[in-house]
Amino acid sequence: MPKCACPLPLCLTLNCNVPSYSKKHPFILQTWEVFVNDKNQVLVVQEYANRNDITSLMKKKGPQNEQRLLVWAMQLYKALDYLGEMGICHRR
Numbered sequence: 001m002p003k004c005a006c007p008l009p010l011c012l013t014l015n016c017n018v019p020s021y022s023k024k025h026p027f028i029l030q031t032w033e034v035f036v037n038d039k040n041q042v043l044v045v046q047e048y049a050n051r052n053d054i055t056s057l058m059k060k061k062g063p064q065n066e067q068r069l070l071v072w073a074m075q076l077y078k079a080l081d082y083l084g085e086m087g088i089c090h091r092r
Contacts (some may be wrong), residue, residue, distance in 0.1 A: 027079035 024030055030047040037043055054072060058064065064072075 025079065025082050027075045028082065 029049055031044060032047075033043075033045040035043055
């Protein structure tokens with residue numbers, strides 16, 4: 001895989017070759033473009049997430065049952081496994 005060409009001092013684990021990781025996956029937002037602006041900020045253009053995130057859902061709906069949590073855990077596992085296969089590391 002080509003190295004990221006971003007002119008930033010810190011190493012990003014983001015591969016800026018968008019077509020390699022922009023393929024549609026049911027549990028990953030699609031990425032359309034990654035670029036660095038004139039202030040050296042990395043900007044990522046992604047699909048709109050209209051269903052919020054797990055944290056917001058938990059705050060709104062409260063504790064979830066074990067079955068639902070297992071479904072979410074499996075979805076997360078599949079998404080991270082896919083990213084790993086693509087050579088992309090997810091960090092937060």
